[in-house]
Amino acid sequence: QKEVEQDPGPLSVPEGAIVSLNCTYSNSAFQYFMWYRQYSRKGPELLMYTYSSGNKEDGRFTAQVDKSSKYISLFIRDSQPSDSATYLCAKQLSFGAGTTVTVRA
């Protein structure tokens, strides 16, 4: 079983919609989680990291950790075509499969 599981999608939404991305993890000892965005033919870019449970907001992005269900989520409000990318959840050295998101103008 992989340490972090992520549905690869793809996910297509209209501009302005809320994008909801989810991952599950297997080891309760994990406390720090990261979300990266990767545009085509570029390296991943760190969006946010979260610690333990609860929400963390940064502009249009909200990261959420639910330790009881071992679920981590990323929400993108008011999505824009420029948000079209692959989003990867991660813990320490391991990445989820990545979800490819397309925001349609």
Place this chain on the structure above:
Amino acid sequence: DTEVTQTPKHLVMGMTNKKSLKCEQHMGHRAMYWYKQKAKKPPELMFVYSYEKLSINESVPSRFSPECPNSSLLNLHLHALQPEDSALYLCASSQDGQENYGYTFGSGTRLTVV
């Protein structure tokens, strides 16, 4: 300077060639990483250097040889590669090797082995 710089951006090499990938950061980060990424797959960890010492080698074949000359530089020496080694090779750095706060990645070297 908040960047990780990788050179070259593209590399085509034959199976008998020897080449090197280079990575540089000037953020004062003390941990540096090599990842390999195949198309439509997540990055896979290859090597970790922490305070200039190799701390993790993820059972990578010996045709890949990492080197960390100093805290700002990371090299990956390539020799006798196979076509299946064609991939995007990513370098990353983190502040202290704890990895809890995420990495800064370079843009990668796109390697094609012919």
